[in-house]
Amino acid sequence: KAGVTQTPRYLIKTRGQQVTLSCSPISGHRSVSWYQQTPGQGLQFLFEYFSETQRNKGNFPGRFSGRQFSNSRSEMNVSTLELGDSALYLCASSFDRADTQYFGPGTRLTVL
Amino acid sequence: AQSVTQLDSQVPVFEEAPVELRCNYSSSVSVYLFWYVQYPNQGLQLLLKYLSGSTLVKGINGFEAEFNKSQTSFHLRKPSVHISDTAEYFCALHQGGSEKLVFGKGTKLTVNP
Numbered sequence: 001k002a003g004v005t006q007t008p009r010y011l012i013k014t015r016g017q018q019v020t021l022s023c024s025p026i027s028g029h030r031s032v033s034w035y036q037q038t039p040g041q042g043l044q045f046l047f048e049y050f051s052e053t054q055r056n057k058g059n060f061p062g063r064f065s066g067r068q069f070s071n072s073r074s075e076m077n078v079s080t081l082e083l084g085d086s087a088l089y090l091c092a093s094s095f096d097r098a099d100t101q102y103f104g105p106g107t108r109l110t111v112l
Numbered sequence: 113a114q115s116v117t118q119l120d121s122q123v124p125v126f127e128e129a130p131v132e133l134r135c136n137y138s139s140s141v142s143v144y145l146f147w148y149v150q151y152p153n154q155g156l157q158l159l160l161k162y163l164s165g166s167t168l169v170k171g172i173n174g175f176e177a178e179f180n181k182s183q184t185s186f187h188l189r190k191p192s193v194h195i196s197d198t199a200e201y202f203c204a205l206h207q208g209g210s211e212k213l214v215f216g217k218g219t220k221l222t223v224n225p
Contacts, residue, residue, distance in 0.1 A: 004155075006155075033213075042215060042216075043202065043204075043218075045212040045214075048211035050211075055211055056211045090156065092156075097211045098206065100158065101206075101213060102158065103148070103155040103156040103157070103158075104155050105154055106154075106155045
């Protein structure tokens with residue numbers, strides 16, 4: 001089976017812009033979770049989607065949002081980018097909510 | 113609230129030496145425990161997991177971990193490391209019924225020749 005794919009792998013944006021990241025889960029997986037990884041804060045949970053519904057959200061401002069499509073693919077959006085949003089954004093998929101999560105390669109976002 | 117503590121931020125070892133990466137967790141309910149490895153510029157790869165049953169769990173690349181409920185620990189071990197094991201290792205817990213993983217801060221393992 002193909003693994004979790006994320007596009008794009010690298011992004012450079014400037015402050016104030018918005019960005020959309022994409023994640024395609026492993027075939028058959030219905031749950032998609034997003035995490036932010038920074039040197040200072042480590043790995044932090046952003047949100048999780050299952051059957052097109054957000055079921056859990058981490059402690060991030062409303063500028064961070066996401067959605068899931070009927071084919072389980074997910075996107076996350078960050079509006080009004082700040083320098084502190086520079087991070088590796090990781091997507092993980094699992095068959096169901098309590099199952100093992102498998103991660104994609106991540107999208108490296110740099111905000112200038 | 114659940115938390116994961118990785119006691120060592122960096123662990124240098126020589127090739128073919130044994131290594132133990134320590135992980136302690138805090139949770140008021142039963143949890144599932146995981147070790148992930150991250151190579152430079154890559155995502156997280158699952159090494160092994162403890163869901164239930166035998167407390168000694170074997171994973172990929174010769175790694176194993178032991179779940180100790182009384183000490184709330186889940187230490188990762190390998191009897192003989194290779195240069196290729198140089199990476200960052202993350203311990204994580206997943207509370208039953210919850211969607212999210214809670215990660216430790218990571219341990220950078222450096223294997224020297």
